Each structure stands twice: as structure tokens, then as C-alpha cells.
Amino acid sequence: MNFLVTGGAGFIGSHVCERLLREGHSVCAFDDLNPFYDPRIKQQNINELDSISDRFAFVNGDLTDHPDLEAWIKEKAFDQIIHLAARAGVRPSLEAPALYQRVNVEGTVNLLEAARKAGIKKLVLASSSSVYGVNAKVPFSETDPIIHAISPYAASKLACEALGHVYHHVYGIDVAVLRFFTVYGPRQRPDLAIHKFARLISAGKPIPVFGDGSTARDYTFVTDTVDGIMACVSRPIGFEIFNLGESQTVTLNYLIQLLEEALGKKATIDRFPNQPGDVPITYADISKARSALNYNPRVKIEQGIPLFIEWFRKSIRM
Numbered sequence: 001m002n003f004l005v006t007g008g009a010g011f012i013g014s015h016v017c018e019r020l021l022r023e024g025h026s027v028c029a030f031d032d033l034n035p036f037y038d039p040r041i042k043q044q045n046i047n048e049l050d051s052i053s054d055r056f057a058f059v060n061g062d063l064t065d066h067p068d069l070e071a072w073i074k075e076k077a078f079d080q081i082i083h084l085a086a087r088a089g090v091r092p093s094l095e096a097p098a099l100y101q102r103v104n105v106e107g108t109v110n111l112l113e114a115a116r117k118a119g120i121k122k123l124v125l126a127s128s129s130s131v132y133g134v135n136a137k138v139p140f141s142e143t144d145p146i147i148h149a150i151s152p153y154a155a156s157k158l159a160c161e162a163l164g165h166v167y168h169h170v171y172g173i174d175v176a177v178l179r180f181f182t183v184y185g186p187r188q189r190p191d192l193a194i195h196k197f198a199r200l201i202s203a204g205k206p207i208p209v210f211g212d213g214s215t216a217r218d219y220t221f222v223t224d225t226v227d228g229i230m231a232c233v234s235r236p237i238g239f240e241i242f243n244l245g246e247s248q249t250v251t252l253n254y255l256i257q258l259l260e261e262a263l264g265k266k267a268t269i270d271r272f273p274n275q276p277g278d279v280p281i282t283y284a285d286i287s288k289a290r291s292a293l294n295y296n297p298r299v300k301i302e303q304g305i306p307l308f309i310e311w312f313r314k315s316i317r318m
Helices: 011-022 039-052 066-076 090-095 097-118 152-171 193-202 222-233 252-263 287-293 301-317
Strands: 002-006 026-031 056-060 080-083 122-128 174-180 207-210 239-244 269-272
Touching: 002 011, 002 066, 011 026, 011 039, 011 222, 026 039, 039 056, 066 097, 080 097, 080 222, 090 097, 090 152, 097 122, 097 152, 122 152, 122 222, 152 174, 152 239, 174 222, 193 207, 193 252, 193 301, 207 252, 222 239, 222 287, 239 287, 252 301
Parallel strands: 002 026, 002 080, 026 056, 080 122, 122 174, 174 239, 207 269
Antiparallel strands: none
16 A cells, blocks of 8 residues: 655654555655754654665655645555644643644644545544543543643644544545554654653753652553554544553653663752643553554553663664
8 A cells, every 4th residue: 555654754653654664565754854853863764764665755845835735645646644743742832832733733634635635535643642631530531521631732633633523524534533642662752751861861961850750641662552553554444533552650750760770870850840731640541442453552661661772772872
């Protein structure tokens, strides 16, 4: 099959492209290589993908460039789209809310409209656990009422989910919405906590910890997330929303302990007040994904952190 992967040069996107290529598909990664973090990191991902297969292509493009996007997608005759491109991050979205709405929401509707006009009938859409906001009920279920987003990023993802439903209902496009829960692993973005903390601890510098360290996240190893994406690619969905988490909460204090053990160095901690937009816990109910997708996350945090640190050490020597 011929796949378009938006955000394909990024962390999760590059892993999705790699899996598709190794399964023999043709893949085009579409990414704007914006400077949210060093574009050379994405370029390295592109180089690695290019070395895997001659069925890989990369396009530097902008989802908000509507006319060019429509013409290009129609010309390429993609079978499916995996839409991972977005301006990411809760805290940065508080500084640039209009940018997040333009790229995430306008970019998604442009992509859906281009897919409709090109006759593409299947799309996987990345969402986020942040849409649950401050949810008193745990674990989070897809049936929970979603009315209390607490960041522009979360609000943009909710809008994208709604647009996916519109294009399924009105135009019959098969749309799988996947709510990711704190994905980590090799190639993780350098701004995310695990990568950032590993870098600072290794350098003997203090790590910033917001609050008392009791906040908890459902950390999901990237290969498990990719398994969930591929399960949606390979079967009819209609319109459904799925949590893709590990269904195991890890406190920030325990995460730091695991990083210290894997690195063999003690962390120096700088404590700060809780940040606006942050939630106290994320915790995925994955029973729906288990049942419908045969989703079965396998990498626990105690295994995943050493695997990440193994990659991290190799990457800093490159």
C-alpha cells in the first residue's frame, strides 16, 4: 500500500514510517521541519528511513498551505493517511495558542478536505490524553465526558477529533482517533521529560521538577504505540476513539529513580511550583483497544527506561 504519514520525520512518525517500510509498503513522510526543536534531529530520522528502503520519500511541506496540499495529495494517489503532524506540548501552547489552533485544527481540516477530494477513504488521527483534562475518574475511558480541556493544545486536539467525526459522518471516511499517553523511547523529542532529564543528569546539571513529584503519567513505549497504529491500519474502523496507553501509572519521583539507576548517576533537583495546564495524573483504560484492536502493550517502564538510555548514549556519541 501507499501511505502518507504527516509528521513522519518526528519521534512517533519516524517509527511508524520504519514499521511500514519494513512491512514492504511505500511511505511518504510529510513534515515542515519547524524549529520547535533542532531540525537536524528530524533530518537524521529522515536519513535513517531513507537507508531502509527505496520506497521511502520525504516532502518538506506545510499543512496550512491548502491549495498546494490538495493538488499534491490527489497526484500521489495514497491509499491511507496516518496524521501525526501537530504543534505539540501543553506548556508551549499557553505561549502561542493561536499558532496551535492554526497548525493543528486548520491543518487537520485541510488534510481531511484533501483526502475527501482525492477519494482517500481511511485516515488514522493522532490525539492526546490531554483531552481528558483534570478528570477525577481514573482510569480514563473513551466514554468519559470531555468538556474540561485546560490547555490550548488539548482544545486543539478535541477540535481535531470532532472534525474526524464530521468527515466520517458526512463523507464516509474511515477515521480511527488514537489518544496517545506520554509516549517515550528511542528518537524521543529532546524537550520531553525523559530525554531532557537524561541529558541534564548525564551532564551533572539540575533537573527542573514542578510540584512535589507525585504527579503520575501513563508512560507508553513507542513500539507499543506503533502496534496500536498498525492495528488500525489493517482493519475497518468506521469512526472510533481508542486510548493507546500502557495502563500503568508512574510517578515523577519513580521515573527519576529509574533514570538515575539506568544512568548510574544521582539527579540534582530544582523544584518549582506546579505549572498551569499540567494535569495531576494520566491513566488509560485500554479495554476497548484490547478488545477491538488486540492491543497488548508489552514494554513496562522498568524495561523501557534502560532501552531508552541505551539509545540515548549512542545518540550523544554520534
